[in-house]
Amino acid sequence: MTKSPNRAKFLEVFNHAVDQFIDHSYTRVINISHNDADGISSLHIIQNLLHKLKLDYDYFIYNRSVSWDNYLNGILSKRQSEKTALIFTDLGSNLAELVPIIRNRKEHFYILDHHEVEDSISIDEIPENLIFVNPTIHGYDGLDHISGATLAFMFAKQIKHSIIKQGWLTVIGIAGDSLKSMDKLQSFNREVYEELIDEELIEDKNGLTIFGNMHESIKNGLKYSILPFIKGFGGESDQPIISFLNSKKINPKTKVIDLHVNEIKILQQKINADSYGHFALIPQKEGLLKFAFEHALLINILCFKNISAALSIIQLKSITRYAKDMYAEYIHHLVNNLKTISNDPPSYETEKAVFLEVKGKIPPSNWSDTASFSAVNELFSPEKILFLGGLEKKSGTIKLSIRCSRKYLENHNENGVNNIISKIKKELGGIGGGHKLAGGIRLSVPSYNRLKKYSTDFI
Numbered sequence: 435m436t437k438s439p440n441r442a443k444f445l446e447v448f449n450h451a452v453d454q455f456i457d458h459s460y461t462r463v464i465n466i467s468h469n470d471a472d473g474i475s476s477l478h479i480i481q482n483l484l485h486k487l488k489l490d491y492d493y494f495i496y497n498r499s500v501s502w503d504n505y506l507n508g509i510l511s512k513r514q515s516e517k518t519a520l521i522f523t524d525l526g527s528n529l530a531e532l533v534p535i536i537r538n539r540k541e542h543f544y545i546l547d548h549h550e551v552e553d554s555i556s557i558d559e560i561p562e563n564l565i566f567v568n569p570t571i572h573g574y575d576g577l578d579h580i581s582g583a584t585l586a587f588m589f590a591k592q593i594k595h596s597i598i599k600q601g602w603l604t605v606i607g608i609a610g611d612s613l614k615s616m617d618k619l620q621s622f623n624r625e626v627y628e629e630l631i632d633e634e635l636i637e638d639k640n641g642l643t644i645f646g647n648m649h650e651s652i653k654n655g656l657k658y659s660i661l662p663f664i665k666g667f668g669g670e671s672d673q674p675i676i677s678f679l680n681s682k683k684i685n686p687k688t689k690v691i692d693l694h695v696n697e698i699k700i701l702q703q704k705i706n707a708d709s710y711g712h713f714a715l716i717p718q719k720e721g722l723l724k725f726a727f728e729h730a731l732l733i734n735i736l737c738f739k740n741i742s743a744a745l746s747i748i749q750l751k752s753i754t755r756y757a758k759d760m761y762a763e764y765i766h767h768l769v770n771n772l773k774t775i776s777n778d779p780p781s782y783e784t785e786k787a788v789f790l791e792v793k794g795k796i797p798p799s800n801w802s803d804t805a806s807f808s809a810v811n812e813l814f815s816p817e818k819i820l821f822l823g824g825l826e827k828k829s830g831t832i833k834l835s836i837r838c839s840r841k842y843l844e845n846h847n848e849n850g851v852n853n854i855i856s857k858i859k860k861e862l863g864g865i866g867g868g869h870k871l872a873g874g875i876r877l878s879v880p881s882y883n884r885l886k887k888y889s890t891d892f893i
């Protein structure tokens with residue numbers, strides 16, 4: 435991190451946003467949120483707030499498949515009113531696109547985002563009706579320090595303290611974005627996490643962390659772990675896993691959370707990756723939904739398959755058969771994809787980049803997460819940038835998930851994925867955005883071919 439976080443400055447902007455929202459007594463509020471677990475958690479936090487405030491509200495989910503201009507055209511009405519507020523959660527930092535639209539509107543726009551801001555606009559150009567809260571411009575890390583849901587929770591709680599009861603939603607957002615065990619949380623993520631433990635709204639546990647199937651037996655846990663992906667067990671058949679566990683005198687049916695310390699030590703030797711730490715449980719939920727990481731992953735899966743199921747599952751105590759089947763199918767495919775990637779050579783590789791063209795090998799709905807989990811598990815050289823994707827039929831464009839490892843960031847002066855995406859957009863066009871570690875872009879076929887040929891220029 436080149437600059438250290440400026441807490442006072444950030445809190446000044448944050449508190450100003452809260453004061454503005456309270457002072458204006460809006461008659462109507464529209465929440466627009468991101469189509470992932472962090473976005474859906476943020477949405478529910480804001481909805482709970484608006485419900486408690488007895489405000490007339492509506493919500494929309496944005497998946498970045500169209501430009502902001504096109505998207506907002508369908509939402510904003512001809513009649514403009516300064517009594518209407520829009521709250522963007524877990525998105526809205528594409529300021530170059532958004533500022534010209536917002537400037538010409540009467541509504542007030544609150545952007546509560548933790549994605550890095552594109553550098554093409556200066557903060558001074560922000561119009562009066564835009565209240566822009568983004569901790570990354572004050573030196574915070576959008577992944578480790580603060581998730582979209584953490585920011586939404588802080589905002590909602592400051593306006594109405596009783597929102598704390600819905601605080602467990604925040605942990606789903608944190609787990610979905612950070613892809614880490616909870617002991618690694620920092621700053622606001624950590625502060626909120628500890629507050630929620632103190633309030634007994636979540637339960638913090640420590641033990642073997644093989645995320646993906648923490649709610650099941652150790653046999654399935656090893657087979658379906660995606661964090662870490664366990665080579666030799668991940669996506670393999672039951673028999674070698676059962677034989678291994680029997681040889682170590684561990685009952686394959688033991689639940690992951692019931693393993694003894696000695697059993698965990700034996701397993702860690704075999705796993706040979708970071709697999710011990712803290713994880714969060716949601717006390718009022720059952721089965722898979724009790725486990726924050728798995729719950730977040732389920733929402734991410736449903737966001738692609740069935741957005742209404744994603745929105746409703748977060749309210750449920752136990753999982754539906756439909757969602758359970760969806761999850762099982764997904765995780766089965768994902769471990770197989772990770773197995774494929776850990777065994778197959780890349781489609782195209784340069785000095786600085788790895789291209790994985792996975793059309794036909796991996797379904798498009800799995801691209802983003804396969805890319806993320808390939809990166810966090812370091813299944814390709816951590817010194818290179820990963821471009822994973824292929825042709826998307828319905829749009830006729832190349833859809834790419836772009837990832838780098840934390841090691842890469844440390845060695846390249848924080849010049850991360852979002853910078854690479856900005857450069858690509860400037861030179862080759864396309865729609866996209868992201869964090870330092872992760873992002874995505876849609877490009878025309880000729881642009882993609884140029885990207886491959888001249889990848890070094892963009893990295």
Ligand SMILES: [Mn+2]
Nearest residue numbers: 472524582611
């Ligand atoms: Mn997020």
